[in-house]
Amino acid sequence: MSVWVDTALVLLALTSLLLVASSRLTRCIRIVAFQGSILGVLTLLVHHDELVLRTLMLAAAIVALKGAAFPWLLSRVLQDADVRREVEPLVGYISSLLIGTLMLAVSFWLSARLPLPRPAVSSLVVPIALFTTLIGLFVIVTRRTALTQVLAYLVLENGIYVFGVGLVQGTPMLVELGVLLDVFVAVFVMGIAIFHINREFDHIDTEQLTLLKDWAE
Amino acid sequence: MSLAPFVHLLLALVCAPLLFSVINRTKAMIAGRDGQVLLQPYYDLAKLLKKGAVYSGTTTWVFRAGPVVGLAALLVATALVPFGGRAAPVAFAGDLILFASLLGLLRFFTVIAALDTGSSFEGMGASREVTFSALAEPALLLGLAAVARQTGSLSLSTMYAGVDLDTWVVAAPVFALLAGALLVVFLAENARIPVDDPTTHLELTMIHEVMVLDHGGPDLAFILYASALKLWLLGMLLVGLVVPVRTANPWLDGGAATAGMIGVAILTGIIESCMARWRLTRVPQLLVAASVLSALALALMLR
C-alpha cells in the first residue's frame, strides 16, 4: 500500500512544480484543484486499514472543498476580473523551475535530519510536505497577481495537511474540520478582496498596491 | 515646678520692645544725635492700641486674621526658647523644629495678609519675603542641628544648657561658624540691614515694612510687638550660643543672658550704622553663604 501512497506524493510534487512553471491562470486553478483531489485520495490511502465513516467523510469534504469549491470560487473571481494571463512575475518561469528543484533537494536534506516522534507512513511524506509548503511560500513571494497568491496559499495549506495526515494518528474530527473551515473562510474573504481590488483599481497587480502606503518614501 | 522658666517668659514679653529702642539709641549715638527715649516703643504700642481701624474693601477675613495668628505663633514660640541655660517652659525632643515651623506659620500668614490687599507694594514685599526666608530656613535648621550634635540632645533647652565654656573650648571653630550663620539669619529674619532697611518707608526697598503697609491700629500694634518678640527670640538663640555662662547661680546666668541680648541689640545698631542695605540680588548670596556655614559646621562635627 505504501507504493500507492508514494505515487500520490510524487504526483503532488509534480503538480507543485507544474504550478511554478505555469503562466496561464486557468491552468493554475486546475492544477490546484487536482492537488486537492490527490489530497482526498491520500487521506483514504493512509487510513486504508481503518476506513471508518469519519475518514470517508473527511476525504469527501477535502475533495469537495479543495478539489471543487475553491477552484470554482476562484474561477468566478477570475471571470469577474477578466484577467487571462499572469502578469510578469518577479522571477522568470525557468528560474522558478530551477529554484523549485533546488527546494526539493533542500527539503530532502532537512527532513533527513528532522527527528520525528514516530515513524511516518512513508519515507517520502516529510520531504514532500516540506517541499509543498516551500513551493507555496515561494509562489506567494514571486508572483504579483493576487489570484496566484491565493492559489499559492492553498498549496501551502496542502503541504501542512500532508504533514499532518502522514504523521499524526487519530486527530479529532473537530480539528480537521476546523482547519478546513479556516481555509474556506480565508479563500472566501480573499476572493472578495480581489474582486474589490479589481473594481477599485482595475487590475489585480499587487505591486501597484504599494501606493497605499502611509508615508512617502 | 520651679518658676524659673516663667521668669524668662515674663522677661521676654515685657522687655522685647526695649530692643528696638536700644538699637535706635545706638544708631543715634553713632550718628551724633540724642535718639529716642528708651520707652518709646511702649508709647508707640499704647498709641496704636488706642486707635480705630480702617480695612480695605479688597480684604477678607484673612487680612484680619494675619496679625492675630502671627502674634499667637510667636507667643507659643516664646515658650520654647531657653534663657541663660535654663529650661524653657515647654521643652521636648524636636522642639527646634516646632520653633522653626511656628516662625514659618507667622511668615505664611503675614504673606497671605499682604496678598489680600491686592496692592503691588505688598505683593512685592511678599514675593521677596518668601524668597529670602526659603533660603534662610536651611541655615537656621542646619545650625540648630549642629548644636544638637555637639551637645548630644534634641531639645532646645538641653542643647543650650549643654553649651558651656568646656564645650566652647572643644568646639570653638565650629561654634564660631555657627555664630556667624545665626547672626545672618537673625539679621535676615528681622529685616535688618544688610537685608532690609527698617527705617525707610520707600516701598521699593522694603520687604517686611511694606507687607504691613495697610494695617493700622491694634493690628499694627500686634505686628510691631510680634517683630519685637521675633528679635528677642532669634537673638536669644544667638546669645545662648555666644555667651556660655552656665554657673549654678540662676541670677548670674540670667543677668549674663540679658546683657548678651542687649549686646546683640547694640551690635545690630552698629552694623546698621556702618553698612548700607545690599542690592537685592546680593542678598541671596549672603543667605546661601549662611547655609553653607551651617552645613560646614554640621559636616565638621559629623566627621
Place this chain on the structure above:
Amino acid sequence: MLLLLGATVLLVASGFAAVTIQQSPRWCNAVGASGAVAGCLLGLLSALRALLGASDSSLRLAWEVPGGAFFVQMDVLSAFFLFPVLGLSALAAVYGSEYLRHYQQRKWLGPPWFFFNLLVASMVLVVVARNGVLFLIAWEVMALASFFLVTFDDESVEVREAGWTYLVATHVGTAFLLAFFVLAGRASGSLDFDRLSVAPTEASLLFLLAVVGFGTKAGFAPFHVWLPEAHPAAPSHVSAVMSGVMLKTGIYGLVRTLTILASPPAWWGWLLCGIGLVSGIGGVLFALAQRDVKRMLAYSSVENIGIIALGLGIGVLGVATGVPALAVLGFAGGLLHVVNHAVVKGLLFLAAGSVAHATGTRDIERLGGAMKRMPYTGAVFLIAAIAICGLPPLNGFVSEWLIFLGALHGSISPGRSAAIPVLAVIGGLALIGGLAAACFTRAFGVVFLGTARSDHVTRAHEPGLAMRLPMLLLAAGCVLIGSFAPLLVGGLAPVIASATGLQTPQVATHLVSATRPLQYVVWSALGLLVVVALLAGLRRALLADRRAEVGLTWDCGYVQPSARMQYTASSFAQPLMHLFGVLLQTQQRTVTPAGFFPRAASLITKTPDVCAERLYQPAFRGIGRGLSSLRWLQHGRVHLYVLYIAVTLLVLLVWKLG
C-alpha cells in the same frame, strides 16, 4: 478577606450597572457613586479589622496561568495602605457624582463610573495581591482604567496627548516591573511573595528595577514627566484619586519590595534620599513656575513624593546601619506622610476643581478675589495649603517633624555612616519647606485673595452639597490627624515593624521617643488656638466702641487703582525662579519698548519640564531617527513580507537541524 473581596466585586458590579443604565444620567450617577461608596466602606471595615489586631487572613486559589495563583493576603502593611485608597476614593466618588452632572449633556456618564470603580477595585487588588502575576494584572488594570479616566474629555487635543504620554510612561514602568518579577521568580522558582528568596548579588539589581518600575508610578524624578500632563487632563475627582492614592501604590510596591529583599545595604538609603531631594526640590520649583493650578498641584505631588522618599531613605539607612531610631522614625514619617498627603492633596484637587468648574478656567492669572464668592472653598483651600507646607497645628507638620526628628537622631548618634544623607535631609527638607510656603501662598493668594483679574471670577459660586461635603470632611481630617497625632503614630508600630523587619515591641519603644514629644506638640497647637482666640477677643474688645471703617487699599496716590496693579503669580515667583534658573531653564522672549513713544512691549516666559525637554524628547527623537533609517524595510509589498518569513523559517530550520 471575603469582606474585602466582596467589596471589590461590589465596586465592579456597580460599575457595570452604571454603564447599563447610562440612558438616565441621574440614576447612572447615583448607582456609580453609591456603589463606589458602599464598596469603599466595606473595604475599610475589613482593613480596620486587620489593623486592630486580627491575624493576617489570606486566600489562595489555584489558577491555570503559568506561575500565577490567586493569592491575596491582608497584613498590616496592606491594611494601612487601604485606608487612604478607600477613604479618598469614597469621598472623590461623592464629589464626582455632582461634578460629572455638568457633562451629562455631551457625554455618556457610564464609562467614567465604570472605569472609576474599576480603578478603585484594581488598587485594592494591587495592595493585597501576593503573587507576581496577579499583582501585574491588577497593576495593568489600574493603569488602563486610569488612562480611560484621564482621556474622558477627549475632544481636546491636549487631553489626548496627555493620555498618550501617560500610557507610554506607565507601560515603561510596568516593563521594569516585569523584568523585576521575572528575575525574582527565576531565582526562587515561584512568583508567590512568600516564597520569593533572593541572593544578595541579585538583590541590588532587583532593587534598582523596583525603584524605576515603582518610581515611575509614584512620580520620582526623573520618571515623573507623565504626572504634570495626566493630572490636569483628568476630571477633578479622578485627579484627586490619582494624585492622592494611585501614586501611593508605587510607594506601597517599593515598601513591599524592601520587605521581600531583606537586609538592605546602605547605598539603597542613599539612593532613596537622593531621589527624594531631587524630586522634592525640583517638584516644588516647577510648581512655582506653573500657571495652571492643577499642573501646579501635580508638581507639588512630585515634591511630596520626594518627601516620602526622604523618609523611606533614612529609614532604610537606619536598617542598614543598625540605628533603630533612625529606621523607626524615618519609616514613621514616610508612611504617615502617605496618609497625610492623600488627605491634603485630595482636598487641594477637589477645591481647585470646584474653582475651575465654577469660573471656567484653570489659569490662576485670570482669577483673584474668589474668596469673596466662594468662602467655604477658600477656607478649605487655606487649611490644605497650611497643611501641605508642613505648618503646625495640622497634619502635614507631624509627618515632616517625624522625618526631621529621625534625621536629627541620626546626626546625634555616634558614628558617621549616615552623615551625608542626614545633612542633606535636614538642609533639603528645610529648603523644600520654605519653597512650598512660597508656592502655596502664591496659589492661595493669587486665586482667592486680592481683586479679580478677569471676569471669570464673576461667575464663581459655591458648589453644591455633594461637592462641598467631601472637602469639609477632608479638611476635618487634616485637623483631626494633627490633633490625634500621638495616638496615630503609636498605632503605626506594627506597620513599621513589618516594613523594617524589626520586632513590634522594639519599634514601639523607639516610637515612644516620638509620641511623647508629639503630645507636647499637640498641647502647643491647642495653646496656639487658645492664644489666637484670646488675641482676637482682645482686638474685638479694643475696637468695640471705635470706628472700623472700610477704605481703599493704599495706592500711593493713584486715583484709580485697578486689578492689573496687583502682583501677578509670575511676578511673585520671579525672584525664586531667577535664583534657581539653572535648574528650571526657563525660556524667555522679550520685546522691549523701543523709541520715545513705545507702542507695545511683551515678556513671555515658558518653563517646560526640564526632564522632558532635555532628557526624554532628545532620546525619543534619536530613537525615531535611528529607526527611520530602517524604514526601507517597510515598502508595503506584502509578498516580500512573506519572503522575510520564509527566509527566517529556512534559516532557523537549517541552523537547528544542520
